Amino acid sequence: MTIAEAILLTVITAATPLLLAAIGELVVERSGVLNLGVEGMMIMGAATGIAVAILTGSSALGVLGAIAAGMALAALFAVMTLGLAVNQVASGLALTIFGLGLSGVVGARFVGVQREGIGKIDIPVLSDIPFLGRVLFEQDPFVYLSVLLVGGVWWFLNRTKAGLVLRACGENHTSAHALGYPVLRIRLVAILFGGACAGLAGAYLSLVYTPFWTSGMTAGRGWIALAIVVFASWLPWRAALGAYLFGGLTILQLHAQGFGVPVPSQLLAALPYLLTIVVLVLIMRVRQGSTAGPASLGVPFVPDR
Amino acid sequence: MSITRRQLIQGVGAFAGAAALGQNAYSQTNPLNVGFVLIGPVGDFGWSTMHDRGRRRMEEVLGPAVRSTQVESVAPPDFDRVVNQLARNGARLIFTTSFSYFQPTVRVAPTLPNVFFENATGTSTLPNLSIYNSRFYEGRYVQGVIAARKSRSKQIGYIASFPVPEVIHAINTVMRGAWSVDPNMKIRVVWAGAWFNPGREAEAARALVDQGCDVLCQHTDSPAPLQVAQERRVFGFGQASDMTRFAPSAHLTSSVNNWGDYYVSRARAVIDGSWKPGDVWGGLNSGMFSLAPFTNMSPEEVAEATRIRDALAAGTLHPFEGPIVRQDGTTVIPAGQRLNDDQIRSQNYFYRGIDATMPS
Numbered sequence: 001m002t003i004a005e006a007i008l009l010t011v012i013t014a015a016t017p018l019l020l021a022a023i024g025e026l027v028v029e030r031s032g033v034l035n036l037g038v039e040g041m042m043i044m045g046a047a048t049g050i051a052v053a054i055l056t057g058s059s060a061l062g063v064l065g066a067i068a069a070g071m072a073l074a075a076l077f078a079v080m081t082l083g084l085a086v087n088q089v090a091s092g093l094a095l096t097i098f099g100l101g102l103s104g105v106v107g108a109r110f111v112g113v114q115r116e117g118i119g120k121i122d123i124p125v126l127s128d129i130p131f132l133g134r135v136l137f138e139q140d141p142f143v144y145l146s147v148l149l150v151g152g153v154w155w156f157l158n159r160t161k162a163g164l165v166l167r168a169c170g171e172n173h174t175s176a177h178a179l180g181y182p183v184l185r186i187r188l189v190a191i192l193f194g195g196a197c198a199g200l201a202g203a204y205l206s207l208v209y210t211p212f213w214t215s216g217m218t219a220g221r222g223w224i225a226l227a228i229v230v231f232a233s234w235l236p237w238r239a240a241l242g243a244y245l246f247g248g249l250t251i252l253q254l255h256a257q258g259f260g261v262p263v264p265s266q267l268l269a270a271l272p273y274l275l276t277i278v279v280l281v282l283i284m285r286v287r288q289g290s291t292a293g294p295a296s297l298g299v300p301f302v303p304d305r
Numbered sequence: 306m307s308i309t310r311r312q313l314i315q316g317v318g319a320f321a322g323a324a325a326l327g328q329n330a331y332s333q334t335n336p337l338n339v340g341f342v343l344i345g346p347v348g349d350f351g352w353s354t355m356h357d358r359g360r361r362r363m364e365e366v367l368g369p370a371v372r373s374t375q376v377e378s379v380a381p382p383d384f385d386r387v388v389n390q391l392a393r394n395g396a397r398l399i400f401t402t403s404f405s406y407f408q409p410t411v412r413v414a415p416t417l418p419n420v421f422f423e424n425a426t427g428t429s430t431l432p433n434l435s436i437y438n439s440r441f442y443e444g445r446y447v448q449g450v451i452a453a454r455k456s457r458s459k460q461i462g463y464i465a466s467f468p469v470p471e472v473i474h475a476i477n478t479v480m481r482g483a484w485s486v487d488p489n490m491k492i493r494v495v496w497a498g499a500w501f502n503p504g505r506e507a508e509a510a511r512a513l514v515d516q517g518c519d520v521l522c523q524h525t526d527s528p529a530p531l532q533v534a535q536e537r538r539v540f541g542f543g544q545a546s547d548m549t550r551f552a553p554s555a556h557l558t559s560s561v562n563n564w565g566d567y568y569v570s571r572a573r574a575v576i577d578g579s580w581k582p583g584d585v586w587g588g589l590n591s592g593m594f595s596l597a598p599f600t601n602m603s604p605e606e607v608a609e610a611t612r613i614r615d616a617l618a619a620g621t622l623h624p625f626e627g628p629i630v631r632q633d634g635t636t637v638i639p640a641g642q643r644l645n646d647d648q649i650r651s652q653n654y655f656y657r658g659i660d661a662t663m664p665s
Contacts, residue, residue, distance in 0.1 A: 014508055104346070111348035116548050117536075140443055210503040210529040212551070215346040219502045252506070254512040258462070258493040262662045270497060280426035 007255060008135045012143055013209065015247030017042075017201040019146045022232070022239045024197020025154055029229055029237020030157060031190035032170035032183075032296040036092025037077055038198050039071040040221025043215075045202025046302065050213045051110050052265055059118050063203045070104075070199020071192050073099055078191045081186045085300040096222065106214040117211035118142075142204045147240070149197070154236040160257035166190060172293030173301040183301055227276040233292035246272040252297035311491030337576050339363070339367060339568075340396035341375040342387055344403035351545035352500065353377060355562040356402045356425070360473060362565025363572055365549040371572050380624045384409040392417050400425070400568070403500070404469055419579050421580050425564075426471050428445040430582040436565055440480040440588035442472075442649070443617040444560035444596055445522070446624045449482020450613050451557050451599075452488050452520040452605050453542050461592050462513030463494045464506055464523040466529050468663040477520055480659055482613075493518055494661035500501045503529040514539055520557075533558060540601065547597040556609070559597040566592060586646060588620035605654050625649055630657040 019037050048069035053062025068159045077095050080086040107196040120140050129137070131305050157163040168188055201221070206213055224246055231246075232238035253268040283292045341360050345353040357427060359371050374396060379387050385407055385505035393398055400423045401410045414422045414434045425437035433460040438479035452461045461483060467474050476494060483490035491518055495509040506525045523530045534541035535552035543549070543559025557645035567585065574580040587593030596614055599607045616622035625644035629637040632655045638644060644652075655661060 010508065010511045010515065014504075061453060076589075108348075112350055131329050164453060205323050210532060212503075212508050212528065212529070212532070214350070214501075216501075217503050219499075219504055219506070242554055251508060251512065254509050255516065257495045257662075257664075258512050258516045258518075260493070260660045260662055264664065266498070268663065287414060 007136055007251060009139075010250045011244060011248045012135065014251055015243040016117065016143050016146050017204045017209065018225050018228060018247055019240055019243035020142070020149065021198045021222060022228040022243055023146070023149050023236060024194040024201075024230050024233060025225055026232065026236060026239055027153060027157075027166070027197075028190050028194035029297055030170045030198070030234055030294055031166050031187045032299065032301070033075070033081060033187050033191055033262065033296050034088045034092065034174055034298040035077055035081075035140035035191060035194055036089060036226065037095025037222075038104075038194075038225050039218055039220065040096035041195050041198035042099075042202040042205075042222045042225075043072045043218045044069045044073050044099045044106070044281040045199030046206035047107035047110075047202070047213060047215075048199070049203035050113075050115065050206040050211075051106055053207060054113055054115060059207055062207055063200065066199040066203030067196045068199070070195040070197070070202065072079055072136075072195070073194020074191045075076060077195075078188050079107055081300065082187055082191070085170050085302050088298050088300065092213055100216065107213040107215060112213070115207075117217055118208045128270075129234045135233065140206060140208050142200070145200075150236050150240045157236065167294070173296045173299070179299070187301075196227075201225070203208055224272055227272055230293075231272075231276045231279050233279065234294065244297065245275075314632075330543050336370055336394075338397055339366075339371055339373045339397040340391035340394075340399040342371060342379050342384065342391070342399065342403075342406060343375065343377040343403045344405055345378060345526055347375070347377050347471050348626075349526045350528050350551075351543075352562070353402070353526065354418075356400070356546050356564055359562075359564030359568045360400075361553075363568040366565075366569045366574055369578075370379060370576060379446065381405050383411060384501055387412055388417070389412050389571055392420050398423070398580075404598065405467075405500070406473055407436075408631060412583060421571075421575055428470075430584055432582060435531070435571070435583045435585075437564075437583070437585040438587075439562060439591070439593040439653030440586055441560055441594060442474055442624055443589045444594065445475045445478040446482040446617060446622075447558070447596060447610055447614050448522055448560075449479040449484075449490075449607065450486055451495075451523065452479070452540075453483040453486035453600065454609070455557065455602070456490070456520045458517045459487065460516075460518045460520045460573040461490065461492045462510070462521045463492055463493050463661075464509045464513070464521065464525055465496050466500050466524050467498070468496065468653075470650055470652045473655065473663070475650055476659065476661070477652065477656045480656060481624050484658070492661060496664050497525050499525065501526045503527040505529050507533050508536065510535075510541075511537070523577070528552075539624055543597065549597060549600055554601060556600050557602060558599050560594055561597050562594045563592060590620070617636055631655070632657055632659060 025038055045066035049066030051178045052065030053059050080091045081088045165181050169186050170182045177183050228242040231242040249271050258265045343353040347357045376387050398421045402425045407424050407437045410422050412425045414431050422434040424436050425583050426438045497505045497509050506527055507529040510530035514537045519539040521530050521534050523544050528548045529554040531541045531548050534555040538546045540557050545562050547555045547561050627638040627642040642648040
């Protein structure tokens with residue numbers, strides 16, 4: 001394996017949890033809800049995923065457990081922000097803190113349990129293609145799933161009526177409501193989808209990436225996923241680009257150090273966030289003052305009766 | 306007993322009431338309240354796990370004479386708040402168990418003159434601040450020797466945390482050990498910028514293996530690098546606790562910390578009033594740390610590693626003998642001299658022959 005192949009392989013695996021969480025949050029935000037609790041849902045997914053996998057001995061059940069845990073936390077968020085119309089920013093932050101704490105409790109019994117990770121799937125024939133074959137077609141199932149999700153979300157948002165309605169809720173919930181669409185129900189489904197994706201991203205961390213449990217193991221990846229959504233200006237394919245770019249930056253920085261290239265690692269670590277700010281500024285300039293974000297993003301909706 | 310920050314806050318009220326009942330009854334009736342501040346989660350399987358084990362040992366030996374409160378995963382910016390809370394909660398002895406807490410402890414200790422502080426891996430003392438550390442570099446020297454024997458690519462990968470003297474002299478010492486076997490050994494260093502971040506540690510390990518390193522040393526606290534070593538069929542060393550089970554066919558040895566006896570003696574000193582600021586730096590012979598059983602090594606390799614380890618423990622082999630030459634070619638000490646403890650503790654340069662750079 002050449003070094004370029006090796007780097008690409010690691011970039012893809014490093015980007016996958018970011019992409020999974022980002023694509024879920026993208027759908028949530030397109031429906032007009034800002035859920036800052038991605039980090040909390042992700043780590044609950046990580047804790048529950050490995051807990052279920054150890055208890056049942058099945059990685060597949062572990063993944064399902066992680067998805068369920070992410071959705072459970074998301075449901076809690078939905079009760080607060082949709083049902084009680086609580087401030088979304090505050091609820092999201094609370095969800096993150098809650099998830100970080102609760103995951104420690106869930107995972108406490110499984111600290112130090114060693115477990116075999118989920119292996120890679122080798123797609124025959126295709127993986128024999130020189131260079132690209134090994135990089136693209138000899139990955140773990142999550143990598144394939146993340147790419148399918150991006151395509152699926154793009155198709156859903158841009159090619160289906162349901163996607164159009166979801167976007168309408170995000171752009172102007174009053175109009176969507178006036179047209180007779182169930183704004184809150186649509187947002188609930190979007191929030192649950194976001195939770196499922198974040199839980200899946202967590203499962204990737206504790207079942208594939210570093211197959212063991214320790215509290216705090218997401219180490220801020222949920223926040224990077226949030227930055228990616230903004231970086232992507234709420235477009236699915238750009239989210240994939242953002243995830244691979246941000247993942248790539250981390251890996252390249254480590255490689256540069258290993259080769260003895262003097263790079264200011266602090267600057268590189270800050271680069272994802274700096275890039276996000278630059279993109280935001282560019283969007284504002286191009287659109288002359290309006291952001292690319294859904295117009296109703298973060299605004300609670302209380303249907304009048 | 307492990308207490309979260311939230312419980313700690315609740316506890317303050319209760320203790321304020323208890324304090325009003327009178328301080329003089331303290332020494333007869335109340336157990337000594339000992340606080341522990343940990344940089345990572347108790348379950349990191351490494352550094353913080355071992356401090357927790359030391360704390361438990363202290364409770365086991367001293368029984369009802371002590372009571373301990375532990376706060377885990379405290380980021381340095383939260384340090385002052387947590388320590389003040391512990392002190393208000395009645396802690397009279399506080400162990401701050403990371404180099405990242407050294408400066409904060411120096412800052413806070415004078416403001417709490419009735420509390421005795423103990424900082425792990427710090428570099429200077431105060432009237433109410435002791436420092437304690439193990440001579441982990443002795444283990445690093447053995448790692449270097451083993452790495453040079455096991456490596457085919459002649460390249461060691463080092464997952465470093467922060468460019469502080471403790472890490473820098475460890476990297477220097479690994480290479481001292483490696484060069485004693487093969488002067489052509491090279492090292493690649495990656496700074497993870499964290500003591501504990503399993504994902505990043507794994508990424509760093511993968512990058513090093515991809516660049517041709519086939520023995521990994523880590524100065525970070527999670528078993529993630531060892532798991533990567535196992536997966537990629539290279540070798541690695543465990544950090545702080547015996548990590549054999551995380552990499553049954555990749556693990557060579559681990560440096561195993563043991564703080565329990567020290568914690569017992571310091572708590573006892575506070576109880577009988579003999580506590581004085583001290584500077585303890587225990588080596589392999591002190592029992593403050595040991596090497597886990599050698600695994601995945603041939604009998605000859607085990608014999609050699611054992612011989613080196615015993616020579617270091619006996620003091621017949623010293624890793625900081627001259628000549629010591631910096632990366633830029635300037636001589637620190639000529640042959641025949643040896644660095645003293647303060648010079649070792651303040652090492653901020655790599656030796657000549659190490660190509661790595663430090664983050665500025």
